[in-house]
Amino acid sequence: MGFHLFAQTKLKVNYKHLLYLPKSYANDSLKYPLIIYLHGGSQKGNDLSKLKSYGLPFLVDKGVDFDFVIAWPQCPEGKYWSTENWLDSLYNDLLLNYRIDKNRVYVTGISMGGYGTYIAAMDHPEKIAAIVPLCGGINDNDSSRVCLLKSVPIWTFHGTIDDQISIKETERIQSSLKKCGGEMIFTRLEGEGHGIQYLYETNIEIYDWLLKHKRN
Numbered sequence: 001m002g003f004h005l006f007a008q009t010k011l012k013v014n015y016k017h018l019l020y021l022p023k024s025y026a027n028d029s030l031k032y033p034l035i036i037y038l039h040g041g042s043q044k045g046n047d048l049s050k051l052k053s054y055g056l057p058f059l060v061d062k063g064v065d066f067d068f069v070i071a072w073p074q075c076p077e078g079k080y081w082s083t084e085n086w087l088d089s090l091y092n093d094l095l096l097n098y099r100i101d102k103n104r105v106y107v108t109g110i111s112m113g114g115y116g117t118y119i120a121a122m123d124h125p126e127k128i129a130a131i132v133p134l135c136g137g138i139n140d141n142d143s144s145r146v147c148l149l150k151s152v153p154i155w156t157f158h159g160t161i162d163d164q165i166s167i168k169e170t171e172r173i174q175s176s177l178k179k180c181g182g183e184m185i186f187t188r189l190e191g192e193g194h195g196i197q198y199l200y201e202t203n204i205e206i207y208d209w210l211l212k213h214k215r216n
Contacts, residue, residue, distance in 0.1 A: 118137070
């Protein structure tokens with residue numbers, strides 16, 4: 001399964017988004033890390049409540065507290081995370097209006113959002129400190145840019161029996177990175193399919209790993 005990628009010159013746009021602030025945010029003056037969460041294809045549209053069915057928005061809706069700011073934009077129908085430059089507008093808005101540590105900005109996403117996570121890091125490697133793509137990939141017409149990821153720490157997860165996005169997609173990225181001197185942490189989930197969104201709830205090491213990375 002693949003997601004279309006478009007020309008590298010992309011229209012800057014504002015995508016609707018929701019924002020989570022830690023409970024401690026109102027009581028201090030610290031700058032906080034930011035995680036941008038990208039949903040999968042079934043949650044596209046113009047209804048932000050759709051995003052709460054799984055992943056980080058689901059956990060926030062359940063009342064789970066985190067020590068970082070979370071933003072989750074919504075991709076419009078008929079588009080992909082690669083269609084337009086949505087990240088610049090979101091990034092600039094959050095840094096202007098909230099206490100965000102710009103050296104600790106991270107991206108994670110699942111399925112279409114996994115693709116979007118790789119794309120965001122390739123389009124904006126100067127902004128992103130680390131990424132965690134779940135069951136994502138990179139399409140053939142963007143494979144020449146994989147080496148842009150070699151300076152971005154990556155921890156990726158993929159189920160070995162994923163029948164929607166083959167694990168070969170992640171294996172291909174790992175192989176391409178090695179050719180240009182890059183590497184990533186690749187966790188193969190034996191016997192798992194496409195529905196690995198539970199990792200956001202059960203594997204809290206993901207957040208610890210992200211938060212230890214800072215841009216130079």
